[in-house]
Amino acid sequence: MAYGYYPGCSAHGTAKEYDISTRKVCVKLGIQLEDVADWNCCGASPAHATSEELSLALPLRNLALAEKQGLNSIMTTCSACYNRLKVAHETVKESPETLNRINDIVGEPYNKTLKVTHFVNFLFEEVGLEKLKEKVVKPLENVKAACYYGCLLTRPPELVTIDADPENPTIMDGIVEALGAEAPDWSHKTECCGASLALSRTDIVVRLSGEILKAARFADADCIVVACPLCYANLDMRQSQIASRHGVDYSLPILFISELMGIALGVNYDELGIDKHMVSAANMLKEKGLM
């Protein structure tokens, strides 16, 4: 049975390696992904800041297409896409009136049959930590990987998270530990990186992301693990600006969860796209004997 896959817009741009490594890792795990054909952007923050109907209709078109394609589930790797798809699904599930109204806007009916999930939740629920452990061929020994959940993977908790405590989520930590790495407790797991203010108020993003890097360094982390292209963009791509502002060059590699998994599951480094990062992870991986 194939799982529906919604890559999201960043998978074709700044987070190419997230898409590349996710596909590689799924092959290793024997998971068949089927892309939702002709998917469109979820609308992200600009949509819900502009029109509630638009913010529901854009994700719902994707859900309707996935259903029409015969899929039972839709999995995405982006926390922001996940949040929009899941909130739209839950909203129309709650309110038949809203469902009818949005179906009319979309022009394709959605019948609420899909399971909407994020890659991290998918790994935890559908693959399971035990199976993941069995598949590890290169344990990530001595790697201290600080798991960063950001905002939209856990909030609003009643709609999107499967973690018991949204203020201190642990699902990603469990995955990272299953890969043989250490996941330290740290202060900034769910602090905001500035998210959609990336271009419009870059100064705020530099400040907030700088705090996150500082906290990870304080926890002695070798890298930060992320599960969202926007968190990644702010933490990785802004590091040189953060360095010039804070006067500290953290040089902290930011790795997608799929990349870290790829290494542990024995995918070749070159096939994961890790060399596309602004802050190179090569030295850290060499030091740990993983490259």
Place this chain on the structure above:
Amino acid sequence: MIYQLNANVRNFGETISELSGVDISTCYQCGKCTAGCPVVMEMSHTPNQIMRLIQLGLKDEVLSSPTPWLCASCETCTTRCPKEVDIAKIMDTLRILALKEGYKRKEPNVVAFNKIFLDSIKNNGRLQETKLAIVFNLKTLQFFKDMMLGQKLFKKGKISFSNDSIKGTDAVKAIFERSKGFLNKGER
């Protein structure tokens, strides 16, 4: 600051509650939203102040505040509110209302970003990050913003000028045309 209240004081609060579907009257000013807000240091009105101003019906003060435009939509406030007030949803409502009623925005770059972003989706079905950044820089007259970063991204193969359009662009355009803001909800 001294505010002059008038007879219509309740109306604005009721309007916001109706449009957002969130009961704003239950906020009792504990300040937890403000304590957890990551952007509060940039705000002229803190989130709990916005809530109080809405309750007092001070429409102009609220709708000309830059606070909703600075909100990063991280939803920490909504998650932590002991009265289950969806403050992030209120911020959306205020943004939409401020746009509709033509209030002078104090965070023009955020408004510009949202518009360019949505135009890109409307025309192509998907967001093209490279184009978004270039158009944003041109429209906000920041010609050299992130140029160094752009060069580095180019070397990593992450800059693309090709069209990432979908087949269903007409379907997406139709969604934009049929979608309305909160204000039109009652008209249907």
